Amino acid sequence: MTALQHVKLGTYYVVHLPRPDDFDFWREKARALVQCDVPPDRVAWVEPGGSGDLFAHGDTRLPTPPADAPQVRASKRFQQLAKNASLHSDPDRFALLYRLLWRLQTNPRIMEDKADSDVRKLEELDKNVRRDSHKMHAFVRFRQVEDEDGAEHYVAWFEPDHHIVRANAGFFRRRFANMKWSILTPRGTLHWDGNTMREGPPARREDAPSGDPVEELWRKYYASIFNPARLKVGAMLSEMPMKYWKNLPEASLIPELIAGAQTREAQMVDAGASKFTGEFEEKPDTLEAIDKAIHACRKCPIGTLENTAVMGEGPQDAALMIVGEQPGDQEDMAGRPFVGPAGQLLDQHLEKAGIRRSAAYVTNAVKHFKYVQRGKRRIHQSPGAKEIDTCRWWNEAERAIVQPKLVLAMGASAARGMLGKTVSISRARGEPIAMEDGSELWITAHPSYLLRLDGAAREEQARLFDADLAAVKERLDELAG
Numbered sequence: 429m430t431a432l433q434h435v436k437l438g439t440y441y442v443v444h445l446p447r448p449d450d451f452d453f454w455r456e457k458a459r460a461l462v463q464c465d466v467p468p469d470r471v472a473w474v475e476p477g478g479s480g481d482l483f484a485h486g487d488t489r490l491p492t493p494p495a496d497a498p499q500v501r502a503s504k505r506f507q508q509l510a511k512n513a514s515l516h517s518d519p520d521r522f523a524l525l526y527r528l529l530w531r532l533q534t535n536p537r538i539m540e541d542k543a544d545s546d547v548r549k550l551e552e553l554d555k556n557v558r559r560d561s562h563k564m565h566a567f568v569r570f571r572q573v574e575d576e577d578g579a580e581h582y583v584a585w586f587e588p589d590h591h592i593v594r595a596n597a598g599f600f601r602r603r604f605a606n607m608k609w610s611i612l613t614p615r616g617t618l619h620w621d622g623n624t625m626r627e628g629p630p631a632r633r634e635d636a637p638s639g640d641p642v643e644e645l646w647r648k649y650y651a652s653i654f655n656p657a658r659l660k661v662g663a664m665l666s667e668m669p670m671k672y673w674k675n676l677p678e679a680s681l682i683p684e685l686i687a688g689a690q691t692r693e694a695q696m697v698d699a700g701a702s703k704f705t706g707e708f709e710e711k712p713d714t715l716e717a718i719d720k721a722i723h724a725c726r727k728c729p730i731g732t733l734e735n736t737a738v739m740g741e742g743p744q745d746a747a748l749m750i751v752g753e754q755p756g757d758q759e760d761m762a763g764r765p766f767v768g769p770a771g772q773l774l775d776q777h778l779e780k781a782g783i784r785r786s787a788a789y790v791t792n793a794v795k796h797f798k799y800v801q802r803g804k805r806r807i808h809q810s811p812g813a814k815e816i817d818t819c820r821w822w823n824e825a826e827r828a829i830v831q832p833k834l835v836l837a838m839g840a841s842a843a844r845g846m847l848g849k850t851v852s853i854s855r856a857r858g859e860p861i862a863m864e865d866g867s868e869l870w871i872t873a874h875p876s877y878l879l880r881l882d883g884a885a886r887e888e889q890a891r892l893f894d895a896d897l898a899a900v901k902e903r904l905d906e907l908a909g
């Protein structure tokens with residue numbers, strides 16, 4: 429039976445989406461419809477609350493694809509844009525996505541055609557949605573309220589232009605992991621209690637609290653992160669449209685900050701961007717408390733970028749602590765250390781050496797991802813000596829709790845983070861250093877150094893790395909025995 433025989437000729441199909449942001453549902457139905465050869469002008473995509481009048485007599489029972497239906501083709505570029513674009517508030521977005529998916533079956537390179545009106549539209553939707561998400565990250569402001577049981581609860585009001593609330597839940601969960609918070613929007617609400625995320629129905633502006641003492645905190649926070657060296661008034665106004673100002677307590681500071689920008693810039697150049705003196709408040713004495721505190725840390729400029737602190741992970745009584753440089757792009761998004769390419773390479777070498785990663789405490793010398801934005805990409809930047817030294821405070825707190833017998837520092841930043849001074853990896857590797865707390869520090873190269881090499885140079889460095897790990901394993905066995 430051909431695909432066409434599976435559809436009733438002349439039939440219009442109506443697909444009711446369960447949620448306006450249900451991309452997975454759309455994809456599943458769209459694939460089946462393509463496999464049944466149902467052309468775009470025979471399908472209506474109706475989201476909740478949307479009008480399906482035009483297709484009032486359409487069939488909501490969709491055809492089943494034949495067993496031998498060909499694979500549905502979707503180029504990488506389409507896949508990259510489609511999910512985001514599906515969150516747009518344009519009621520025609522799902523029809524556009526289906527039209528493009530349909531066209532991709534006969535013209536797999538369509539996404540390369542910059543003049544194609546469907547492609548241009550998809551790119552525009554994707555851009556609008558990304559911009560809306562960026563605004564949500566930047567302009568959500570929490571107000572503190574007290575729950576009935578007296579617990580602190582932070583509540584924010586935000587008005588997104590598109591259906592981005594659910595898609596951004598992970599960002600806020602990672603950034604404010606240890607707070608109880610709610611984000612109320614006219615498109616739905618998110619509630620996080622420190623463990624579980626719940627979703628709720630749309631809210632109204634009056635459901636959210638207005639001014640309270642936290643606003644003072646935000647004002648101070650904003651004034652402290654305001655970097656006059658980066659001040660571009662035009663760009664700032666376009667990034668922070670008037671629409672959002674009413675919800676931003678710090679907006680009242682802007683004229684003053686702009687006026688004082690030049691003086692502050694001169695002061696910053698004099699003093700160096702990091703004014704850290706080596707003193708914080710009291711050291712947290714549990715890993716949970718460190719985790720909470722590093723999320724709020726703005727002691728160096730890295731903490732003020734759009735990123736999330738990444739806490740170390742592993743058993744609290746691990747004999748081995750492995751220290752890297754800083755989280756990368758993937759670690760920042762996942763909220764876990766060493767999950768990206770360097771982490772995967774590290775896992776392979778650890779396994780070869782017989783070291784169980786799950787038995788080690790894995791952390792980084794610097795807890796936030798330092799990067800520069802280039803278009804859509806965040807490009808890794810090495811942390812400076814001052815930034816590493818500032819973060820040492822957290823590593824010492826972690827070490828005091830975990831009390832490892834052996835610390836493996838990978839790369840120059842990790843070595844500096846442990847020693848407080850710069851050492852040469854080639855000279856320091858292979859020779860343990862006795863630390864004040866009784867542990868041994870072993871230094872080796874960073875796995876991302878291996879990733880940057882190829883050919884014979886890569887092989888040689890991999891051999892040295894394996895030799896260092898084998899020595900660490902041997903020493904761990906001795907210390908255990």
Ligand code: URA
Pocket residue numbers: 752753754755756759764765766767768770771792876
């Ligand atoms: N590189 C690091 O140093 N740490 C990570 O967590 C990931 C990559």
